Amino acid sequence: MIRNYLKIAFRNLRKNKIFSVINIVGLAIGLTCFMLITVFVYDELSYDKYADEADNIYRINLSATGNGDVAVYPNVDVAVGEGMKNAFPEIKASTRISPASDFVKYNDKQFKEQKLAFADSNFLQMFSIPLIEGDNKTALVQPNSVVISKAFAKKYFGNEDALGKSLTIGLHNALYKVTGVIDKVPDNTHFHFDAFLSLTTFHITRATWSNVGFYTYLLLNKNANAKALEAKFPQLVAKYVVPEVQHDMGVSLAEAQKSVNTFRFSLQPVTDIHLHANTKYELEPNGDIQYVYIFSALAIFILLLACVNFTNLSTARAVKRSREVGIRKVMGSIKKQLIFQFLTESVLFTFFSMLCAYALIFFLLPYFNELSNKNIDFIFFLSWQSILVLFSVSFIAGILAGIYPAFFLSSFNTIKVLKGASLQGSQRKPLRSSLIVFQFFISTALIIATIIVYQQLHYMQNKKLGYDKDQVLYLPDARLLGSNQFAFEQQILKDSRVVSASISRYVPGGIMMDGTEIYPKNETGNGTEIHTNIYHIDYDYLRTLGIRVVQGRDFSKAFSTDSAGVLINEEAARELGWTNSNAVGKTIVRSGQQEYKVVGVVADFNYASVKQKISPMMMMLGNNFGGLIVKINTKDIQGFLGDLKKQWTLFNPDGPLEYNFLDENFAKLYASEEHTQQIFSAFAVLAIIIASLGLFGLSAFVIEQRTKEIGIRKVLGASVKNVLLLVSKEFLLLVMIAFLISIPVTWWAMHTWLQDFAYRIDITAWVFAIAGIAVIFIAFLTISFQAIKAAIANPVKSLRTE
Incomplete structure (x- = not known):
């Protein structure tokens, strides 16, 4: 009996090649995404569990x-x-x-x-x-x-x-x-x-x-x-x-x-x-439980999209197999046997898809590792646990995706189908329409989310930071020069390509930062004790990084008292209970009873990630030996770096020259968001592909069922445009409904995600408009390929179609 079921299943697979390929490819993509995301989530959840206790x-x-x-x-x-x-x-x-x-x-x-x-x-x-x-x-x-x-x-x-x-x-x-x-x-x-x-x-x-x-x-x-x-x-x-x-x-x-x-x-x-844990001082950039939830949902939704494709296409094909079902019933097949036959075919499809999924995983895994910043080996997918999971998921997906078509096909009335009664009304069943809506709801939501994540990332990378990060080099190991550090600075300043230089280990976006508790001297009521971060700088620091002084002045060698002076940022002035204008000249007390006179207030600048609110900052002279910041202005970066290395060698340092650019360091602060945007983009594309495959197959079937109708309409004078509108309007209406449902859901989800950022974009209406236009255009292209093919066909051949 099983052998007979399999033989019929293979026969139907060969007979309906387009539908079979669409089903297998769609499920394979869904299973591939599901397994890759599942492994990603498993890896994230496994952190630090290896220790015995x-x-x-x-x-x-x-x-x-x-x-x-x-x-x-x-x-x-x-x-x-x-x-x-x-x-x-x-x-x-x-x-x-x-x-x-x-x-x-x-x-x-x-x-x-x-x-x-x-x-x-x-x-x-x-x-x-x-x-x-x-x-x-x-x-x-x-x-x-x-x-x-x-x-x-x-x-x-x-x-x-x-x-x-x-x-x-x-x-x-x-x-x-x-x-x-x-x-x-x-x-x-x-x-x-x-x-x-x-x-x-x-x-x-x-x-x-x-x-x-x-x-x-x-x-x-x-x-x-x-x-x-x-x-x-x-x-x-x-x-x-x-x-x-x-x-x-x-x-x-x-x-x-x-x-x-x-x-x-x-x-x-x-x-x-x-x-x-996502504090500013973690040993390494950590993950985020929100992304685990998001990607887990993505894995399930994309697998569901693939199953929806199967259900839709299998149900649509039911009309073509109605006579087969009628003849089987006449020959003595009972409903139970018919259900088992169709479920066997469904599961067989999913196992073919599973094999294709393994091939896709093998080829896509290196790119996925690069995208997700993981180091997952393909051998992991060959373990018995992984094989069991994929086998189980494939089997369950086959049962779930095939159970409705199985009952639908086996419930046909024998007499009606053998008499040739039309079942085309089934194509408008609410289930199929709701499944199409679900597919394009997920696809549209992913497109909207991708655009918003990209916007936020672009905003952070291009926000005015309050300092100049372009063409600024940082040499973290200038300490290797020993007592020659200042002489090296003077030497490179002779280069016309060097605008300015500053000796300091403290750069925006860097990990070097001191901190202390401070409070205003002799003030009560509006004064308060606050925590402030500290940068140790020299006289040229602000000029080199383009940081503005909004009140008072910068440090100057003309004032010997500046060794006991400080610069504070605007946020520190506010939290100390001062305004910018009355902060200059005030005295700050820090731990150990040390007193410092405020000589100037600098404009707030993002010395940490834009994800974090600007905190109080205090700048002090001295204690800056060890690093060198160089502002340059040249189109020949490589030529300058070559000359810089030569100068470095002449000073006989104890180690090689190491340097990095501030804009590159700044970009690293948002590596997590960039990976998120890339992953969203990849899965949005896959979701669109899966949904489009289903829509392509379903529209092909509907057009096939309406071949005679289209032929008659053409004989009566219908144009290609009329036929295209006739076929596409029902599907495009469903896509439009999916788009409208996605708007409030996606707005809420992305609004919640943006709350993690101290500085963030506003979600605008045009984002939804672009996503809606994109998904409707994709759906129209998918449908129109088959519709135009039918519309330009010879009506005589169409009317002869059985």
């Missing part, structure tokens, strides 16, 4: 309330982790890590390494990162020891045994002995380092609590309650933080005790960091 590991975050706002830091002070462990028995262990970047040298090999980190001796153990060489328990115990990855060892030592050898790290040529080698840090984790240096190398003399700097993790006992533990943290703030605030800020005990309410430690599960 991942469910019991928590990161300590710090929330500081001030300025009517809450600043969240994912790192805390040096003593916090161990102090909490000693205070509460439910904490089994604590560990810290602090990222670094520096030059690493072995013999004649020297490279700038960006992925270094100082770590406690138990860090690798807590995160279950095994050593393939060395002892995991003792590798980072001794000062000046380092554990490196296998790739890192290959880079410096080649095929030599790395264990026991020494690497020279940093300007002071400190020797670090290799005491362990790991394979690599897992891909699905919120940190990726190539080398872990022993934190005991630092001789920390003061165990403080009130600052930040160390990413600190706690391992709780199995039955410990994290929320109950958090509730005990204020007593540690009162014990350790309050005295430090009182000492550093020079305030009364009563004033310092306010820190108990404004200085809060909290615990975040390590498994939540990747998708739920």
Whole structure:
């Protein structure tokens, strides 16, 4: 019996090649999208779950309330982790890590390494990162020891045994002995380092609590309650933080005790960091749970689109198979057998689609990895779990997509179909119309979303930032020049292509930033204590970056008192209770009772991402040794860079020249949004393709059923335009309904998404108009191909059609 079902199924597949190809290709695209997005979502949800006790590991975050706002830091002070462990028995262990970047040298090999980190001796153990060489328990115990990855060892030592050898790290040529080698840090984790240096190398003399700097993790006992533990943290703030605030800020005990309410430690599960933590100071750019939800919905919707195609086309083809059903019933087939026959055909289609999906995945996976910033191997899809998932999804999709056509076909009245009664009225059934509406609703919504994401990305990339990022180079390692740094600056200023230069490690969009608490001196009522970020700059910084002074003046060598002066931005002036005009000349007090005179107010500029609101900023002279910012004006960028490298070499630095452009650094801040826009675009195109395939097949069928009608109309004088309008108006009406439904739904969804951005676009009506015109035009082109073909056909042949 099964063999007979399969034989008939293959016969129908060959007989209806166009419909078969449309069904198989549509389902294959749907399954491919579903599997790729599912793997993406699975990978996102798997972050930091690899550790043996991942469910019991928590990161300590710090929330500081001030300025009517809450600043969240994912790192805390040096003593916090161990102090909490000693205070509460439910904490089994604590560990810290602090990222670094520096030059690493072995013999004649020297490279700038960006992925270094100082770590406690138990860090690798807590995160279950095994050593393939060395002892995991003792590798980072001794000062000046380092554990490196296998790739890192290959880079410096080649095929030599790395264990026991020494690497020279940093300007002071400190020797670090290799005491362990790991394979690599897992891909699905919120940190990726190539080398872990022993934190005991630092001789920390003061165990403080009130600052930040160390990413600190706690391992709780199995039955410990994290929320109950958090509730005990204020007593540690009162014990350790309050005295430090009182000492550093020079305030009364009563004033310092306010820190108990404004200085809060909290615990975040390590498994939540990747998708739920998005502070400015994360170890790496994280994912976003919203995108997981969005892409999960996309996977389901695109698979549904493919199933809708199958249902529509199979139901439409029912008329052509009505006599077959009637004859089968006369020959003794019962309804149950007919249903099983049609479900067999449906499932067979989906399994063909599954094979095509595997071929598509194989070819598209490299592009998908690049698009999603993942490193998924095709072997993953060959695991029994993946095969089982795809097999199950294909089987279920086949059943769900074929169940309605199966019941529809098997329910035909035998006598009526054998007499040739018309079933064309079924083509207007509400189900088929609603399915077409659903298809184009999803397609239109994706087009609208893609346009809005592109607009927001374009807005962020082209927003006036308050500083000039074009043709500005940043040399982060000017410190390699030692005492020649200032001489090098003067030398390159002689080049006519150099407009200006400034010595500073602080650039907009960079990770270097200090911070402190400040308050206005001798003011009550309107004055308040606020948190401000700090840039250390020189006299040429503002001019080099084109930052405007709106009140007062810039730093000047003509004023010796400027060493105790500061520049603040407009936001700092507002939050201190001043206006721009009366801020100049006021005195600011920072921790340690240091006083600074405001010499000028600079216009607000986006020194962080445009996604974040501009925060208070304070600029101070000095403490800027180490970086060089160069503003140039030339069309021959490569020629200038070649000359710059020659000048660098002449000064005999301790390392190679490294540089980057501010506009490139700025673009990296929006890599996540750019990937989102690209993914939306890709899936919008696929959704349109799937919907158009279904519409193409359905319109072909409808035209085939109305061949005689079209022939008669042509004989009676109907033009090609009349025939085209006759065939397309019903479908275009459904597409228009889908467009109208998509407007409020998409507006709400994208309005919600835009709330994550401090500076964002307004959603305008023309976005919806463009999407509507685009989808209606695509639908019209899809229908008109078949309609025009029918309209120009010989009416004599049309009237002879059976």
